[in-house]
Amino acid sequence: xxxxxxxxxxxxxxxxxxxxxxxxxxxxxxxxxxxxxxxxxxxxxxxxxxxxxxxxxxxxxxxxxxxxxxxxxxxxxxxxxxxxxxxxxxxx
Numbered sequence: 417x418x419x420x421x422x423x424x425x426x427x428x429x430x431x432x433x434x435x436x437x438x439x440x441x442x443x444x445x446x447x448x449x450x451x452x453x454x455x456x457x458x459x460x461x462x463x464x465x466x467x468x469x470x471x472x473x474x475x476x477x478x479x480x481x482x483x484x485x486x487x488x489x490x491x492x493x494x495x496x497x498x499x500x501x502x503x504x505x506x507x508x
Contacts (some may be wrong), residue, residue, distance in 0.1 A: 428493040429485060434461075436489030438464065444484055448477075450491040455476040463490060 432438075438460050445456035449471065459469050473481055482492045 424472045424498075425475045425478045427471045427473045427478060427481060427485075428468055429463050429471070429490045430468045430493050431491040432463055433489045433491060441485065441488045441490060444481075444488065448481055448484075450490065452486070468493075 441463070442453070442456045442460045445451050445459055446453060449456075451459070459471075462469050478494065482494065485492050
């Protein structure tokens with residue numbers, strides 16, 4: 417018996433809006449993805465520098481996690497399901 421195929425999508429966080437809650441965003445990265453505090457904080461710092469980050473997310477969770485990130489003030493772009501690379505025109 418084979419295991420079910422996981423469908424994953426790349427979630428791209430491209431930046432932040434006024435009121436971005438960096439502490440809550442860092443905690444969300446830790447809770448949802450199991451990142452260490454150091455990794456989550458580094459990712460949050462990249463967002464604050466407006467350097468896009470890409471996170472592989474199970475397709476079934478993409479809307480929920482996108483919504484969480486947007487509620488915290490992140491600028492979220494959906495990526496694609498075939499690669500973790502950031503598309504050239506991700507949000508534009």
